[in-house]
Amino acid sequence: MKQRSQSVREGSVYYWDRRLSHLSAASVIPLLGLAIGYEYALGMAIIGAAALVGGEIARFFIPSVNAWFIESLGMLLKPGEERKEVTAATYLAVTSLVLLLLFDVEIASLALLFLTFGDPLAGIIGKRFGRLRWNRWFKKGMAAASGKSIEGALAFLVASLSITTLLWAKDIYLTLWPAAVGAAVAAIVEFLPIPLEDNATVPVASVLVMWLLWVN
Secondary structure (H helix, E strand, O other), X not given: OHHHHHHHHOXXXXXXXXXXXXXXHHOHHHHHHHHOOHHHHHHHHHHHHHHHHHXXXXXXXXXXXXXXXXXXXXXXXXXXXXHOOOOHHHHHHHHHHHHHHHOOHXXXXXXXXXXXXXXXXXXXXXXXXXXXXXXXXXXXOHHHHOOOEXXXXXXXXXXXXXXXHHHHXXXXXXXXXXXXXXXXXXXXXXXXXXXXXXXXHXXXXXXXXXXXXHHO
């Protein structure tokens, strides 16, 4: 099973499946919040966070559950997550719930959409065209181990600014520049070799900046 999982990871099918699943699943809650209303988005976030956290606890303590999890969903896991590490999806689900509880639905949804669309595009562009990577300037340490590139970061920024402009044109919010700053912050935090999960750090940093700019 381990060899099968590894061979799948090395193929392009795994890469695209994980990116596209990230895009489709992660966009549900913020789009639901903007299109239908806060209560529906919050309800979905509660269900999603509870299900994923419960699943993590089960697979951490029940080997057969973890084995089934890897066999069934191994294609969608990042390297290392099969070793009983908390998955990126769980981080995102919990972060989505926290943001919706603490911030207005428009700001929370915008920060989540930056990650939802920016991260897959950054990965695709960085994988295909990335040349200016951290390991070009650093030979050891966390920066050297990071596979992130400036080209990927720029792709993240373009995706985030596109979302910002589209929602502004739809009158989701009236002032454009705080959202644009939030998009830039999200792209920078995603690019930096921070030893924390992007699915938590990127939307949290972005939402805090936008909240500070909008309330002031």
